[in-house]
Amino acid sequence: MTELELRQKAVAQFKKWLGFSEADGRYRKIVDLYNAIRPVPVGYVLQYSDEWCAATVSAVGQALGMTDVILPECSCPRMIELYDERGRWIEDDAYVPQIGDIIMYDWQDTGAGNNRGNPDHVGMVAAVNGTTLTIIEGNNGNAVAYRTLQINGRYIRGYCLPDYASKATSSPGTAGDASEWSQEAREWAVSVGLFQGAGTLPDGTPDYQWQRQPTREELVTVLHRFYHLFSAK
Structure with missing residues (x-):
């Protein structure tokens, strides 16, 4: 499994815990985990009456057998200390987070200067x-819920x-690599003109960049080709 797959x-x-709340009692499953x-x-054994945002992040690691990666803590300040000890804490305003990163908040941030306040809340980046x-956060309005913010926004x-x-047990392939399970589909897509090479590989064959994530522009181009290839048939 690649690093990206582990993040995903x-x-x-x-x-899976979206909607778990104090109101319906399901948040207790997270606390128990x-x-x-x-x-x-x-x-310290977390009590049901305690704040449970950091515990929810930690429970993700417990559920996946990854507590050596998603370091467990129920306190936001202590969680920062754990990552800082390993050189895995960053306060750089220029940093662009990835999915799976853990974001810390300070609700007392004035928005002026570099925020050095005490962290109040924590969640996990689900999309950029x-x-x-x-x-996605635990204990957001007493439930597991989403929040949207601007990169380098106030309160971060x-x-x-x-x-x-x-x-990770494997590395992502190069842009031209492809897996055997997709061979039939790839050959079909090339044969009907659905995909075209983006340059060439060192051996002179077309580089279809099978392992690269498509942009929306590229995706709509493929759909457009598909429509015109088969709408007349």
């Missing part, structure tokens, strides 16, 4: 679209960076 897996696990971590972080972040204290790469 962490976000997918978090999304956090309390199943061994050893219990700082020896241009300059907009979509974050910094980011804890789980070392997903250390857990």
